[in-house]
Amino acid sequence: MQMMRVPTVVLLLVAAVACAKPTPPAPAAEAARPDPLPGTRLSVDQLKSQMFHVSAGKRLKPAWPNGARIAVGLSFDVDNATATLSTGNLDYEVLSRGEYGAIDGLPRLLRMLDRQQVPASFFIPAASAVLHPVVISDIQSAKQAHEIGVHGWIHERLPLLNNEQEEQRLLNLSIETLTKMTGKRPVGYRAPSWKFSGWTMGQVKAAGFLYDSSLMASDDAYEILLDGSPTGIVELPIERILDDAPYFGSNADGSNPSVGDVYEVFQSEFDVAYDEGGLFLLTMHPHMMGHRSRAAMLERLVQYIKGKPGVWFATHEQIANHVKPLIAAK
Ligand SMILES: [Zn+2]
Numbered sequence: 001m002q003m004m005r006v007p008t009v010v011l012l013l014v015a016a017v018a019c020a021k022p023t024p025p026a027p028a029a030e031a032a033r034p035d036p037l038p039g040t041r042l043s044v045d046q047l048k049s050q051m052f053h054v055s056a057g058k059r060l061k062p063a064w065p066n067g068a069r070i071a072v073g074l075s076f077d078v079d080n081a082t083a084t085l086s087t088g089n090l091d092y093e094v095l096s097r098g099e100y101g102a103i104d105g106l107p108r109l110l111r112m113l114d115r116q117q118v119p120a121s122f123f124i125p126a127a128s129a130v131l132h133p134v135v136i137s138d139i140q141s142a143k144q145a146h147e148i149g150v151h152g153w154i155h156e157r158l159p160l161l162n163n164e165q166e167e168q169r170l171l172n173l174s175i176e177t178l179t180k181m182t183g184k185r186p187v188g189y190r191a192p193s194w195k196f197s198g199w200t201m202g203q204v205k206a207a208g209f210l211y212d213s214s215l216m217a218s219d220d221a222y223e224i225l226l227d228g229s230p231t232g233i234v235e236l237p238i239e240r241i242l243d244d245a246p247y248f249g250s251n252a253d254g255s256n257p258s259v260g261d262v263y264e265v266f267q268s269e270f271d272v273a274y275d276e277g278g279l280f281l282l283t284m285h286p287h288m289m290g291h292r293s294r295a296a297m298l299e300r301l302v303q304y305i306k307g308k309p310g311v312w313f314a315t316h317e318q319i320a321n322h323v324k325p326l327i328a329a330k
Pocket of ligand 1: 079155
């Protein structure tokens with residue numbers, strides 16, 4: 001077939017028009033949804049019931065123990081390869097990247113925490129502990145008294161599971177498995193990927209958890225409301241900017257080469273929390289933060305924080321127990 005010849009002037013004109021009026025990227029995924037803007041047709045009452053199904057109640061900002069200015073809680077989600085396995089992805093490059101958390105990541109972080117003498121909370125998908133029981137024995141044989149909390153069975157994304165009975169079965173299985181393996185019933189809950197279904201908060205409340213750490217409506221701890229009613233459950237809020245995953249995991253996949261940038265964000269967040277007399281909580285993952293350069297960066301941050309007077313390093317359980325009496329206080 002003979003190629004059609006297009007005069008250069010026409011090509012330039014087309015290019016000029018294209019530059020002057022860039023086409024917005026097509027929001028393919030959103031447009032493909034059958035009803036992309038259902039919220040526009042809801043009444044205020046309907047909006048309220050959606051907005052406040054799970055929401056922030058009373059602010060729980062106490063005086064910290066022993067006159068401390070700030071409470072600092074380091075948390076690690078020991079996901080390893082479970083999120084990958086939950087989706088049926090058997091790409092061993094990805095699975096082995098997760099397994100690194102059990103083999104080298106977690107031990108390195110535990111050695112660092114022992115060196116710095118600070119405790120941490122470990123949220124573990126129960127299947128992650130079953131596949132690599134060493135993660136439990138490593139945590140329990142550390143010099144520091146660390147906490148172990150629930151993080152789903154196999155890091156199942158609950159909105160994707162979309163099944164009340166199945167969600168309840170997996171929650172029960174997670175609690176039973178961790179209780180059996182650790183010798184203690186966990187008191188802390190963190191939803192896999194921080195994602196709740198419409199049933200999650202009700203099931204977490206019924207299971208009697210002391211606290212949740214999956215939501216981010218405040219910088220301070222708060223009581224969770226369920227359909228507007230107080231639950232008695234403490235929220236220890238997380239934040240994406242205080243998480244290693246957006247910088248080192250998933251889409252980043254190592255594309256952020258500068259651990260210094262992450263250090264700067266974490267330290268700046270700590271500095272303001274310190275000025276405010278607040279709470280500073282980090283979420284990290286052994287298969288991401290446990291790499292050499294990153295664990296070294298975290299140790300540098302811990303040393304910086306320890307250099308400030310009046311810092312209370314505590315497990316999430318200790319912090320939740322400390323703030324919980326404020327729920328009942330007038
Ligand atoms: Zn996780």
